[in-house]
Structure formats: C-alpha cells, structure tokens
Amino acid sequence: MTPPALQLSAITKRFGAVAANDGVDFELRRGEIHALLGENGAGKSTLMNIVYGMLTPDAGEIRVGGEPVTIGSPRQAMKLGIGMVFQHFMLVDVMTVAENVVLGAEPTKGALLDSRAAVARVRELAGRHGLSVDPDAVVEDITVGQQQRVEILRALDRGADILVLDEPTAVLTAQETAELMTVLRGLRDKGTSIVFISHKLSEVRAIADRVTVLRRGRTVGTVEVAGPNPPDEAELARLMVGRDVLLRVEKAACRPAAPLLDVRDLEADDDRGLRAVDGVSFDVRGGEIVAIAGVDGNGQRELVEAVCDLRAPVAGKVTVGGKDVTGRGARHARDCGLGHIAEDRQRSGLVLDFTLSENLALRDVDRRTRFGLLSPRRMLARATDLLAEFDVRGGGPQAAARSLSGGNQQKVVIAREIAAGPRVLVAAQPTRGLDVGAIEFVHRRLVAERDAGRAILLLSLELDEVRNLADRILVIFEGRIVGELPPTATEEQLGLLMLGGGGATSARASAA
Amino acid sequence: MTAPTPSDHRGPAATRLLRHLSVGGAVAPLITTIVAFFVGGLVVLATGKDPLTTYKAIFDGTGLNWLLPWSGDRALAATNLQQTLINTGPLILCGLAVAYAFRAGLFNIGAQGQYTMGTIAAVYAGSSWAGLPGWLHVVLAMAVAALAGAAWAGIAGALRASTGANEVITTIMLNYTALWIGVYLFGLGGPLQANDQPDVPVSNDIVGGAKLPVFWGDKDLQGLHVGIFVAVLAAGIFWVVLNRSRLGYEARAVGFSPPAARSAGIGVGRTYVVTMAICGLFAGLAGSLDILGWQFHLATNDISASQVGFLGIAVALLGRNTAIGTCFAALLFGALSQGTSVRNLDPAVFQPELAQNLTTVIQGLVVLLVSADVLLASVWRRRRARAGGGGAAAAPPTPTTLGSVSP
Numbered sequence: 046m047t048p049p050a051l052q053l054s055a056i057t058k059r060f061g062a063v064a065a066n067d068g069v070d071f072e073l074r075r076g077e078i079h080a081l082l083g084e085n086g087a088g089k090s091t092l093m094n095i096v097y098g099m100l101t102p103d104a105g106e107i108r109v110g111g112e113p114v115t116i117g118s119p120r121q122a123m124k125l126g127i128g129m130v131f132q133h134f135m136l137v138d139v140m141t142v143a144e145n146v147v148l149g150a151e152p153t154k155g156a157l158l159d160s161r162a163a164v165a166r167v168r169e170l171a172g173r174h175g176l177s178v179d180p181d182a183v184v185e186d187i188t189v190g191q192q193q194r195v196e197i198l199r200a201l202d203r204g205a206d207i208l209v210l211d212e213p214t215a216v217l218t219a220q221e222t223a224e225l226m227t228v229l230r231g232l233r234d235k236g237t238s239i240v241f242i243s244h245k246l247s248e249v250r251a252i253a254d255r256v257t258v259l260r261r262g263r264t265v266g267t268v269e270v271a272g273p274n275p276p277d278e279a280e281l282a283r284l285m286v287g288r289d290v291l292l293r294v295e296k297a298a299c300r301p302a303a304p305l306l307d308v309r310d311l312e313a314d315d316d317r318g319l320r321a322v323d324g325v326s327f328d329v330r331g332g333e334i335v336a337i338a339g340v341d342g343n344g345q346r347e348l349v350e351a352v353c354d355l356r357a358p359v360a361g362k363v364t365v366g367g368k369d370v371t372g373r374g375a376r377h378a379r380d381c382g383l384g385h386i387a388e389d390r391q392r393s394g395l396v397l398d399f400t401l402s403e404n405l406a407l408r409d410v411d412r413r414t415r416f417g418l419l420s421p422r423r424m425l426a427r428a429t430d431l432l433a434e435f436d437v438r439g440g441g442p443q444a445a446a447r448s449l450s451g452g453n454q455q456k457v458v459i460a461r462e463i464a465a466g467p468r469v470l471v472a473a474q475p476t477r478g479l480d481v482g483a484i485e486f487v488h489r490r491l492v493a494e495r496d497a498g499r500a501i502l503l504l505s506l507e508l509d510e511v512r513n514l515a516d517r518i519l520v521i522f523e524g525r526i527v528g529e530l531p532p533t534a535t536e537e538q539l540g541l542l543m544l545g546g547g548g549a550t551s552a553r554a555s556a557a
Numbered sequence: 558m559t560a561p562t563p564s565d566h567r568g569p570a571a572t573r574l575l576r577h578l579s580v581g582g583a584v585a586p587l588i589t590t591i592v593a594f595f596v597g598g599l600v601v602l603a604t605g606k607d608p609l610t611t612y613k614a615i616f617d618g619t620g621l622n623w624l625l626p627w628s629g630d631r632a633l634a635a636t637n638l639q640q641t642l643i644n645t646g647p648l649i650l651c652g653l654a655v656a657y658a659f660r661a662g663l664f665n666i667g668a669q670g671q672y673t674m675g676t677i678a679a680v681y682a683g684s685s686w687a688g689l690p691g692w693l694h695v696v697l698a699m700a701v702a703a704l705a706g707a708a709w710a711g712i713a714g715a716l717r718a719s720t721g722a723n724e725v726i727t728t729i730m731l732n733y734t735a736l737w738i739g740v741y742l743f744g745l746g747g748p749l750q751a752n753d754q755p756d757v758p759v760s761n762d763i764v765g766g767a768k769l770p771v772f773w774g775d776k777d778l779q780g781l782h783v784g785i786f787v788a789v790l791a792a793g794i795f796w797v798v799l800n801r802s803r804l805g806y807e808a809r810a811v812g813f814s815p816p817a818a819r820s821a822g823i824g825v826g827r828t829y830v831v832t833m834a835i836c837g838l839f840a841g842l843a844g845s846l847d848i849l850g851w852q853f854h855l856a857t858n859d860i861s862a863s864q865v866g867f868l869g870i871a872v873a874l875l876g877r878n879t880a881i882g883t884c885f886a887a888l889l890f891g892a893l894s895q896g897t898s899v900r901n902l903d904p905a906v907f908q909p910e911l912a913q914n915l916t917t918v919i920q921g922l923v924v925l926l927v928s929a930d931v932l933l934a935s936v937w938r939r940r941r942a943r944a945g946g947g948g949a950a951a952a953p954p955t956p957t958t959l960g961s962v963s964p
Contacts, residue, residue: 355819
C-alpha cells in the first residue's frame with residue numbers, strides 16, 4: 046500500500062495562550078480531493094500554513110510521501126511538491142499570465158528572459174491540465190476565476206503534486222465555482238492530491254472525496270463523502286459547530302407597519318460614470334425585511350451606496366423615517382436613523398488597525414464626547430458590554446479588529462450598527478464569507494431586529510438567504526427593479542427574473 | 558489566525574508606513590540613532606580624526622554637559638544649553654506638524670513653507686501694532702503666525718480633498734511659493750522691506766513688547782526664551798487632540814482606512830483639510846518662536862537658508878509620530894546643530910565646517926535608517942508570528958512592543 050501523500054500527526058501550534066491547532070491529525074491520500082471543513086477560526090488556515098512552511102508547528106510530525114520532513118519555508122514546501130493557492134492572490138497585476146507563472150523559475154536565454162519559452166511552457170501546462178487561460182493576457186485584465194487558474198498553474202509549474210487551496214470559492218461566482226470544480230476533478234484524476242479548505246457545506250459535499258472537520262483547533266473527525274452513505278449538510282454542520290444548527294431561520298409572520306425607508310426614482314452612476322441605478326423606487330416598512338435579489342453587478346452596490354449617501358445620486362429621493370436624506374452626506378443619513386452593514390467589512394465596515402473599542406465608537410463618536418474629548422474608559426465599558434451581547438470572540442475591547450476572524454469582525458460591525466438604534470438597517474451581503482454558525486447568528490439577529498420594528502433592506506447574492514429571510518423580494522436587473530415576488534417564489538421564478546427574463550422584457554418594452 | 562496576506566499591506570504608501578511607524582516603542586529609534594552615530598564615527602575616522610574625542614567635543618558644545626554638574630565650565634555649558642533649547646522648540650513644533658499629518662495618512666513635506674509663512678506673519682505682526690500691551694502683542698503675533706501656517710497648509714488639504722491632488726507634490730510646491738513670497742516681501746523695494754535700511758533685503762525689527770520673555774541667561778545675549786515651554790505644551794496638546802479628541806480620532810480613522818471612515822459618516826475630505834490646517838498651526842507657531850524669540854527680523858537669506866521645517870520630517874520619523882518621541886528627537890537634532898556650530902567646536906579636534914556636514918550625514922542616516930527600521934520591524938514580526946511566541950493573532954497588542962502591529 047502506498048503511503049499517504051501527506052500525513053500530519055498531533056500538530057500543535059499556539060499563538061500566545063490560544064492553541065490554533067491542538068494535536069491535529071490529518072491524512073491526505075494520493076489522488077483524492079480532501080476537504081478541510083471548519084468554522085472561521087477553527088484552525089484550517091493555520092494548519093495549511095504549517096504545511097506550506099509559512100508557520101512552524103510547536104509540536105507534531107509532518108510526513109510527505111511517508112518520509113518525515115520539516116518544512117521551514119514555502120521554498121522547501123515547493124521542493125517537496127506542495128503548492129498553495131491563497132485566498133488573496135499573489136500575482137503581479139501588470140505582468141502577463143505567462144510571466145506570472147514562471148516568476149521565480151524563469152526560462153532564460155543568456156541573461157535575458159526567454160518569453161517565448163515561457164509562453165510555450167505555460168501553454169503546454171495549461172493544455173495538459175485543461176486549464177484554459179491565455180498566456181499572453183495581462184493579469185489585471187482577466188477575471189478573478191482566471192487569476193485563480195494562474196495561481197494553480199504556477200503551483201503546477203513548480204511541480205506540485207499536493208495542491209492546497211485556501212477557501213478558493215470565496216471570491217468566485219457560481220459559474221466560476223462550477224468551472225473550478227471541473228478543473229480540480231481533472232487534476233485529481235491525473236494524480237494530484239488536493240486539500241480544499243472551505244466552510245461551505247454544499248461545496249464540500251459536491252467536490253470532496255473525504256472531509257476532515259476541525260473545530261476550535263482540534264480534529265473532530267474524517268468522513269467519507271464520496272462513499273455509499275454520504276453525510277447530509279445538517280450532519281456536517283453539526284460536526285463543524287458542535288451542536289445542531291438551524292440552516293433555515295425560524296421566524297414569525299411579518300407584521301409590517303408604516304414605511305420607514307422610501308426610495309423614489311433613484312438614479313445613480315457607477316465609478317466609470319455609467320448609469321448603474323436607473324429609476325429605482327420601493328419602500329421598506331417597519332417590521333419587514335425586503336430583499337433585493339440579483340446577479341452580481343446589476344447595480345446593487347451603487348444602490349446601497351446611494352441609499353446610504355455614500356454616493357451622490359443623479360436623481361431621485363431617499364427618505365428615512367420621513368426625513369429627506371438625499372445627498373446630505375453619510376453622517377446626516379445616519380443621524381436620521383439609517384444603519385448600514387457594509388458589503389466589505391474589512392474595507393469599509395471596520396478600521397482594521399483600530400481596537401474594537403475604537404471601532405464600536407466609529408459611528409456615533411460625536412454623540413459620545415464631552416467638550417470634544419473622548420473618554421477611553423467609557424468607550425471600553427460600552428465595548429465590553431457590546432462584545433458580550435453580540436458574542437464576539439477572539440479578543441477583548443483592546444484587541445485590534447485585524448486580529449479577529451471574519452465572523453467575529455462581522456459581529457462587531459453588526460453590534461455597532463444595531464447599538465446605534467437605527468430605524469432602517471441596510472444589510473449588504475451580511476453573511477458573505479461567514480461559516481454556518483456565524484450565518485445563523487446574523488440571520489437570527491436580523492429577524493430579531495425586524496421583530497423589534499426596524500425596516501430592513503437586505504442585499505444578497507445568495508438565493509437561499511434571500512428566500513429564507515425576506516418578507517418581500519425585489520429583483521434587480523441592469524439597475525432596475527424588474528419584479529416583486531413573495532418569499533415562497535421558486536428558485537426558477539427568481540432566476541428567470543434575475544437574468545432579465547419575464548417581467549424585465551415587458552418593463553423595457555413599456556419604457557421604450 | 559490567518560497568515561499574513563499581501564492584501565493587508567496594500568493601500569497608500571503613507572498608510573502602510575503609518576501602520577509601521579505609528580505604534581512601537583523606543584527601542585527601534587534608539588538603535589537607529591546609535592547606528593547613525595556609529596556610521597558618522599566611521600566618517601570622522603575616514604577624515605583621520607578620532608571619533609570619540611570628536612563626539613565628546615560635540616557633546617560639550619551642545620551644553621548637555623550642564624546636566625552633569627561636575628563637568629567643566631558651568632557658565633559656558635549653560636549658554637550652550639540655552640542655544641540647544643532655542644533650536645529645539647521650533648524643531649518640536651515642525652516635527653509635530655509632520656507627525657500629525659502622518660497619523661491621518663498624509664505626508665506633510667510642507668512644514669518648511671508653513672514655517673516660512675509663520676515667520677512672515679510673526680514679523681509683520683511683531684513690527685506693527687506698536688501700542689499693544691506686551692503680553693497681548695506676543696500672543697497675537699503667535700496666533701497670527703499659527704493661522705498663517707494653518708491657512709498655507711490648508712491649501713494642500715483642500716486641494717487633496719477637492720481634486721485628489723497628492724499632498725506630497727502640493728506641499729513641496731507650496732514650500733517654494735512661500736519662499737518666493739518672502740523674498741518678494743522683504744527684498745529690495747518689497748512692500749515689507751525695512752523702512753530705515755533701504756539697501757538691505759530685510760524686514761523691520763519687531764518692537765520690544767513683541768519679544769518673547771527670556772527666563773534663563775542674558776536677555777541681550779540670546780538667552781533662552783519661553784518658546785521651549787510653548788513647544789512642549791504644544792506636544793501635550795498634540796497628544797490630547799490625537800488620542801482624546803473626536804478630531805484626532807477621526808483623523809486616525811481616515812489615516813488607517815478612508816473607506817471605513819467614509820462609511821461611518823466621517824467627512825474624509827473635510828478631515829484632510831482640518832488635519833493639514835492643524836499641521837500648519839504647529840509649523841506656523843514654530844516660525845513665530847524664532848522671530849519673536851531671537852531673530853526679531855527676517856532677511857531674505859534667512860528664509861532661503863532655513864531648514865527647520867525639513868528637519869521636522871526627520872524629527873517626526875525618528876520620534877515615530879508620537880508627542881514624546883518628537884520632543885526627544887527634536888532635542889537630539891537641536892543639540893547636534895548647536896554642538897557642531899563653528900564657535901563651539903575646536904578646529905584642532907574636528908573642523909567645524911566638516912562637523913556641520915557630519916550633522917547632515919547623521920540626520921540623513923536617521924531618515925534612511927527609519928526605512929530599515931520598518932524592515933527590521935516587519936522581519937521581527939514575521940519571526941514572532943512563525944515562532945508563535947505571544948503572536949499578534951491571539952494576544953491583544955500592547956503599544957509598547959515592536960511586533961504589536963498585527964499581520
């Protein structure tokens with residue numbers, strides 16, 4: 046029997062008092078796709094960074110092809126045939142695909158780079174593994190999915206037969222995800238062993254041969270997925286979180302009151318000056334969740350920014366609780382009772398280098414000063430309360446926001462926005478990149494805020510989430526609302542509208 | 558828990574540098590200084606002199622030996638220390654002018670121009686309004702100078718806010734503009750040139766009542782004026798504004814993450830203008846200290862020869878953009894220029910002309926090494942992260958450790 050491609054025994058890695066990995070066992074067989082499943086902060090990335098030589102373990106043994114090894118650097122990992130594709134790509138945007146792939150192992154002619162040989166090498170490699178990508182394209186011009194292929198090609202070019210992908214689908218569209226899965230299956234069938242880090246249950250079930258579940262730095266177990274009795278999602282979720290998880294939110298019937306958010310004939314341009322929101326009108330009443338569904342890039346981002354006064358609208362009007370907030374600046378909108386859970390929490394939701402206490406004060410610092418001066422003591426006390434109420438783990442009020450996991454960062458954003466007591470809460474992709482436990486938390490909280498009488502506008506690309514949470518669904522297509530559906534609508538009905546079928550055609554016909 | 562990712566290090570250069578510099582203890586700047594002096598010693602050695610005696614002579618020239626009561630000529634040491642501290646005051650203020658911008662993610666290369674506008678305003682205010690009571694005249698002249706600096710810096714902030722013009726470029730250009738405004742005003746035939754000296758490109762002298770009181774040493778022989786207290790007080794205000802006021806909190810938020818600040822309702826453009834204006838306040842005030850404290854008038858060659866605003870950049874970098882660090886760095890640079898001045902250094906030990914260049918060498922090395930210091934900090938952090946000993950991911954960062962800026 047051949048030894049496993051990669052075997053980790055009793056790996057322990059501590060950061061200060063916290064054990065990110067605590068005696069983790071993991072075995073990757075030759076030619077399998079092995080998913081590493083766990084919540085944010087369960088230690089998946091830490092484990093794989095150890096395998097790739099980015100971190101050194103405090104204890105434990107690593108065997109590659111049966112031989113015990115120590116991996117001190119990524120260079121050593123590459124020599125052992127281990128390649129890693131990070132969530133954040135490490136590509137040089139202005140160079141071509143071929144240049145990026147050969148970077149670090151360039152074919153040369155004398156002292157010069159032999160770019161023809163590079164292109165040929167990349168084309169051959171891409172062809173052999175069925176990864177279609179143009180070697181001469183410049184990286185910044187190609188899609189995220191293609192950039193990921195470049196990363197995979199680079200690893201293969203270095204002779205990787207063990208490929209680690211850290212949450213590879215987090216940045217991909219559904220279509221790109223499907224393509225990636227095809228690519229990975231192809232690689233597996235040619236003998237590459239693949240570790241697939243994820244916290245998305247459906248994906249793991251779709252792609253993996255086996256799953257190892259990590260929880261709080263420990264191995265919970267390894268399950269056959271491809272076998273005769275594959276676990277269902279609820280079972281995987283239970284393993285991952287350690288308790289039963291409600292994959293569907295339970296909520297009472299909606300009892301809508303008066304409209305709190307009113308958007309009339311809103312028009313806004315995107316950054317290139319093209320019309321992105323094209324005459325959108327809707328309202329959200331207190332005590333209801335209205336979801337805006339649509340394929341990414343149909344004006345959702347611009348709509349949210351225009352509603353929150355982060356982008357000056359070209360025309361139209363936004364009122365919050367009867368007060369006109371159009372074009373008066375984000376602070377005014379917030380003072381009128383608008384809360385905003387930003388789409389990109391790391392970029393716009395939080396100041397990553399601030400402490401949690403400072404981040405929690407970000408929204409209403411002007412109301413918490415005396416003679417223009419802050420009181421760190423009161424800020425800390427308030428932060429301590431909020432962190433407890435919203436169950437934020439991974440650091441106290443003095444910890445930097447940067448040091449928290451994604452789910453906990455999102456809880457901080459939600460805590461800040463809800464604590465300000467908004468009448469209207471705009472939640473833009475509030476669960477993007479979160480694990481099931483954190484998603485459940487966010488969903489429950491949004492429903493609780495709805496029941497407390499707030500008007501909630503949800504923007505999401507996940508149809509499940511939309512149908513789960515919304516009391517009404519508005520479909521956006523090319524900057525227009527093309528239809529309204531009840532949450533009982535089928536995925537097909539929604540999908541048809543989202544792609545511009547059905548209502549959209551008639552809407553445009555009548556407009557013309 | 559996640560590994561360092563390249564995206565964490567993206568963003569404007571100022572923000573990245575800020576992240577490295579704004580937090581951190583005294584260890585790295587101390588090492589920086591020691592290395593700079595060591596290399597400076599090698600330069601002395603290369604000229605065939607003894608570095609140790611040279612440094613000793615420079616040290617004695619700074620007057621800092623006054624603090625060691627058993628050593629040498631007390632009166633001479635006192636005089637030298639007074640001069641060192643006269644240098645230090647404006648350096649502190651110019652350092653603060655650069656540091657404050659830094660904390661808001663802005664590079665203020667324009668402290669020199671803001672300082673120049675401060676001197677112009679101070680000399681105008683000090684030589685006019687002769688009838689005012691002394692203390693009021695001093696305070697008014699200082700206020701006018703600070704406001705002139707603020708307005709000057711505010712231009713760069715407003716340009717950044719309205720058009721996105723990079724403040725590095727605009728502040729450098731405003732330095733030249735300020736210089737030539739001064740040359741025009743006080744040059745021969747200029748509107749503010751001295752009434753009684755038509756052949757000299759210099760301003761009128763300020764009136765006696767507008768002079769800063771001298772509290773140590775001879776008032777007629779350039780004793781130490783109260784400006785040093787103004788500067789130290791300003792450093793205290795700097796700390797309060799930055800760490801305890803809404804203004805500073807918003808400036809820091811903008812410095813670290815403009816999108817997050819904007820999303821939280823902070824006016825990013827407004828913050829740029831206000832931040833630059835505050836920087837200008839400090840630099841303009843520095844100008845008033847020199848005019849009201851010991852120069853008493855302004856000649857066109859004073860304006861072109863002045864370097865104090867540029868030194869402010871080195872002061873802020875070495876002081877790691879903190880109030881206390883800026884004070885010590887300013888003292889170091891103030892002492893260096895005093896210790897190497899012509900009248901203080903015995904040519905037999907080391908030629909004073911060379912010694913002044915030595916000062917420049919050391920100052921230059923400090924700025925250069927600050928970048929190395931950033932490198933050192935990041936290597937250190939990576940090693941700690943790999944070793945995991947009290948790594949940044951788990952332990953709450955303590956602002957005194959070098960590795961506290963978490964990956």
